Amino acid sequence: MRIARIAHAGTTAHAVLDADTADLVADPFAAPSAGGGAADGAAGREPVRLGRRLPLAEVRLLAPVEPRTVVGMAHNTGPADRVRPPQAFLKPARTVIGPADPVHLPDGIGRVDAEAELAVVLAASPAGHTPDTVLRTVFGWTVANDITARDLQGADPLWTSAKGRPGFTPLGPWIETDLAAPDDTEVALALDGVPLRPASTSGLARGVAEILCHLGGVLPLGPGDVVLTGAPGEYGPLRPGGRADATVTGTLTTPVATATAPVATATTPARAGGPR
Amino acid sequence: MRIARIAHAGTTAHAVLDADTADLVADPFAAPSAGGGAADGAAGREPVRLGRRLPLAEVRLLAPVEPRTVVGMAHNTGPADRVRPPQAFLKPARTVIGPADPVHLPDGIGRVDAEAELAVVLAASPAGHTPDTVLRTVFGWTVANDITARDLQGADPLWTSAKGRPGFTPLGPWIETDLAAPDDTEVALALDGVPLRPASTSGLARGVAEILCHLGGVLPLGPGDVVLTGAPGEYGPLRPGGRADATVTGTLTTPVATATAPVATATTPARAGGPR
Incomplete structure (x- = not known):
């Protein structure tokens, strides 16, 4: 459904x-x-x-959910990441935008990548669950584009300014409540209509149950919160006037605005940007 | 008021x-x-x-506000931090607890510090403002205890599991709308009734206007969001059965539960914890 x-x-x-x-x-x-x-x-x-x-x-x-918490898994893109301890990052809830909502690339931000990911929408906290039971806390599945200002990650080891810009978390187009094989689902990304190399969630270092058990032990989570599981496939840079199409349980389209982000005013709280 | x-x-x-x-x-x-x-x-x-x-x-x-975003300033505790670029970290909104709400220390988490801080409660996004005008976006001021699992920060460079545990953001006891000198206000912390060395916000590497202008340029923020400005004074470890009293525009008391956190179940979404 x-x-x-x-x-x-x-x-x-x-x-x-x-x-x-x-x-x-x-x-x-x-x-x-x-x-x-x-x-x-x-x-x-x-x-x-x-x-x-x-x-x-x-x-x-619209974005199919208004989460209080958006959490992503760092270093979860392939088997090599398995040697690291699981690490999560947070994105501000206000970065969420819906299908067809445009993202603005702030002036001078450098390379900004689209990352197509399977996203979990929670029905309840995964705390206290085991890998055998934790999928019961899942409400459904959606598509996320975990937009990331790649050039900023080096200078900001906390990733806050690289992952948390306005519009950097497109979600949608809907929540699919039934997904047969969350740990073997294709994740694809096209930029400006050109498909990149897709992959399966089976390529992630950690699967959904392990991710949720980890997060349940370290963060307070609840209904409507969203977990980005990581990008197993190829990712690539957005360009002004271009478009990203992320496909997992549906296709989530994000146009990239032609102009760079205007300097926002206090009366337009959903838009920030401009040079730092 | x-x-x-x-x-x-x-x-x-x-x-x-x-x-x-x-x-x-x-x-x-x-x-x-x-x-x-x-x-x-x-x-x-x-x-x-x-x-x-x-x-x-x-x-x-209760906690005087229910923020969508809780953002703190990293490396803002003294003049020496001025040489670093400003860096922010996020705390999950669900970590917020109110005055007198107890915090539970998860089993085996190691040292967990209380940090008393002046917190800004926003009326609007600071985006697009200059240092001369940005204080107009402030609704008021409250006290935060930016509880931090110190021993986890080393293994988690993103700080998510160190800063984002359930109950790790006590706020309160109220919002003071009038604060004469936000950049020269005393911040004090007492642990188990014993005062630590206090300090003034004048000791922070960056003051409130500079912090808000930075954040407005990198994150979407809006009414009710909370900014933790950094701990200028001495901080110290919590102990089970103890108590932290953070005093800035009021005194925010946080008792520390005697028992370590029980492993939560899915029916108690506000409590997580236990060994990872």
């Missing part, structure tokens, strides 16, 4: 998508009301239908 | 505090309704009184 967040007639909603309709549902990440709802959110996650259907052509897809 | 978040009779609210009453106000960080409210949130931030007063003795203070 595909669950999306949509914009329609000036409001936002959640919806189950089929080929040509959006069937509105209650927010699947809202806290259960007192006395009702599965506490761990993972079991019985059948969405609550609101009895209203819209033609898909009349809605716009 | 002191603005707090409070719990009372099973609900939460915002309130202006005086010596013995809590005067309920509308959520000062809610998005302004269409057609009303100052877009940048900083001007005219007089809280909207709801006409209900509670005796202070009947309410419990």
Whole structure:
């Protein structure tokens, strides 16, 4: 099942998508009301239908979730990384943008790479779970583009300014609740329409269950939080006016704005940028 | 003026505090309704009184804000750090706890330090501002304890597992909207009732305006986000059963639980821990 967040007639909603309709549902990440709802959110996650259907052509897809926490796995791109201890990095929740939302490349930022990744959307904290049970805390799966200012990583060993720029976490286009083989799913990236070398999540140093067990032991996580599992395939640089298409459980398209980012003002909080 | 978040009779609210009453106000960080409210949130931030007063003795203070982003300044503790470029780190928003909330030290985590800091609560993004204007984006000031697992920082150069544990960001006890000299304010820490050497924010490598201008250029920030400015004074280790009192614009007390953190289950998402 595909669950999306949509914009329609000036409001936002959640919806189950089929080929040509959006069937509105209650927010699947809202806290259960007192006395009702599965506490761990993972079991019985059948969405609550609101009895209203819209033609898909009349809605716009938004980022499918508004996470409080976005966490990625560092050094998880191949078997060689297995020798390192697992390491995670954080991206600001406000970096999340939706399908077709443009990213602006700040002036003078140097090389900025697109990285296509399988992203986990959590239904509950993975803390206390074992590899055998931790997948029960997964609500579903989406596609992430973990945009990274490569040239800044060297001077910023904490990666904050390299990974945390406005618009650097496209997510979408929807949450797929059923994924047969999370640890053997193809991850592909095309830049300006040219496909790069794809790969499978089987190439990651650590698979989903191991990642979630690690994170559950070190960070507080909860419903709607997003885990980026790492980029097993080829990645490459964005260019102004270009486009990235990341394909895993759907295709997430991110246009790159032609102009570099304007210097934002205090009245446009979602846009920062400009020379540091 | 002191603005707090409070719990009372099973609900939460915002309130202006005086010596013995809590005067309920509308959520000062809610998005302004269409057609009303100052877009940048900083001007005219007089809280909207709801006409209900509670005796202070009947309410419990919560963390005074629920940030989407918590960002701290690395290497900002003294003039020597001035030679490094400014660097920021992120803490998960779910690590925030309130005054008197206990922190649990995970088993085997090694040394865990309390760090008393002046924290900025933003009314708007600092992006696009100059040092002369950026303080207009400040909603107010609170106290942070930037709890840090010191022994983990070496093995985790990204600091995620060292700074991001559950309960590692106590904030409070309230937001002070008026602070005469943010760059010359005393910061003090006591551990188990024993004062450590205090210092002034004047000892930080970079002051508040410079910090905010830097962050506005690299991260998306907005209303309610929290910036930890760095610990100018002495810091020291927490011990099970002990207590940290951080004093800047108020005193923020954090008891340390006697037992190490239990291994959490999926039904208690706010608590993680245990051996990794």
